[in-house]
Amino acid sequence: MEEKQEGQRQEQSTPSLDCVDDYERKARELLSPDNAQYIFSATETETTMTRNLLAFSKYALRRRVFQGIKEVDLSCSYFGGKIKSALPFFPSSINVAPLYQGAIFDILKISENFDIPIFVSHQVIDASIDLLSLPSHVPKTCPLVWQIYLKQNNIDTTLKQVAQAKKAGFKGLALTVDTEWGIKLQNKEEYKLLPSNFLNVTSKEVSRVKKASSLPLIVKGIMAYEDAELAIECGADGIVVSNHGGRTLDHGEASLDVLPEIVKRLKSKKKTRSAEIFFDGGIRRGTDILKALALGARGCLIGRPLFYGLTVARDKGAIAVMEILRDELARAAALTGVRRIESVNSSILRLTTTMINS
Numbered sequence: 001m002e003e004k005q006e007g008q009r010q011e012q013s014t015p016s017l018d019c020v021d022d023y024e025r026k027a028r029e030l031l032s033p034d035n036a037q038y039i040f041s042a043t044e045t046e047t048t049m050t051r052n053l054l055a056f057s058k059y060a061l062r063r064r065v066f067q068g069i070k071e072v073d074l075s076c077s078y079f080g081g082k083i084k085s086a087l088p089f090f091p092s093s094i095n096v097a098p099l100y101q102g103a104i105f106d107i108l109k110i111s112e113n114f115d116i117p118i119f120v121s122h123q124v125i126d127a128s129i130d131l132l133s134l135p136s137h138v139p140k141t142c143p144l145v146w147q148i149y150l151k152q153n154n155i156d157t158t159l160k161q162v163a164q165a166k167k168a169g170f171k172g173l174a175l176t177v178d179t180e181w182g183i184k185l186q187n188k189e190e191y192k193l194l195p196s197n198f199l200n201v202t203s204k205e206v207s208r209v210k211k212a213s214s215l216p217l218i219v220k221g222i223m224a225y226e227d228a229e230l231a232i233e234c235g236a237d238g239i240v241v242s243n244h245g246g247r248t249l250d251h252g253e254a255s256l257d258v259l260p261e262i263v264k265r266l267k268s269k270k271k272t273r274s275a276e277i278f279f280d281g282g283i284r285r286g287t288d289i290l291k292a293l294a295l296g297a298r299g300c301l302i303g304r305p306l307f308y309g310l311t312v313a314r315d316k317g318a319i320a321v322m323e324i325l326r327d328e329l330a331r332a333a334a335l336t337g338v339r340r341i342e343s344v345n346s347s348i349l350r351l352t353t354t355m356i357n358s
């Protein structure tokens, strides 16, 4: 029997795949057991990951009419215009290397269809990839953000690269701070603990990275307002509210559930007010993006759905996933009376007791 190939091109045979869930189902058929565990699993009982997905259904969208909206302006600007984006969502830093060789370059090809930032995972950099040459692979309209993992043995090299990143063409840095105990993945009886040589990052390292470059610095992996405040006070320009897709702490809170409190606290103080707040965790629909933005996120990061797209049809699959999310978002925004996505607020939401597990 012919072996299933991850990332195989399916132009001829793919039945119509109309939503991220369709891509997920197809990816489950195609992935090897190892890669399926790598992508789909989360820690222990996977309660944190499940909470991420369910949290969106606590909010219903308030339908508006009489608005005459024919087009929605989805563009956004960050860090006083240093990073511009045609969409309020973009590829998260995901280590796509285990999927197939060169998968990162298929992620970078998203930039041929959308003028949006792309977060590049430090984990995809190996001996065959020159980190500082990556910006030359994308058009100037694609601001690359380098996601940094500090490890016990890479601090000096990484700080040197951070100092060169701006000249090389990167437009931002994201320091992931939530993997100090490694990534724990459950799979029925068996579990895997992925490399745990990540540094236990403290405010000292955040300040060191900030001092090494004038690029905007985003701290990724914040789930508590105290840590959000600390990150900004140490010099970070923004945060990603994220629990790493439920891959670190089990029985944790959903990212969406902590977002309003973090937004409220950062906005309430002069010294943290201008921080950019990004969000990820469980986004599978355009309506999920709309809800996160309405709760105060300024941009959303897409993780697992891009793995599904790559698995099904490589760069074409990843681009299709982005298009699906864009179209769903634009439709939901128009029908809730949102003309400009940057001006969305919580008036479009209603807390509901009718929970739908979709």
Ligand SMILES: Cc1cc2nc3c(=O)[nH]c(=O)nc-3n(C[C@H](O)[C@H](O)[C@H](O)COP(=O)(O)O)c2cc1C
Pocket: 038, 039, 052, 092, 093, 094, 095, 096, 121, 122, 123, 147, 176, 220, 242, 243, 244, 245, 246, 280, 281, 282, 283, 302, 303, 304, 305
């Ligand atoms: C397979 C996989 C690999 C990931 N690799 C990284 C990584 O290299 N760096 C990082 O900061 N986050 C990484 N993440 C976390 C994502 O950036 C993001 O926070 C998470 O996927 C959001 O959850 P969701 O995909 O369920 O929406 C990874 C997540 C997954 C599922």
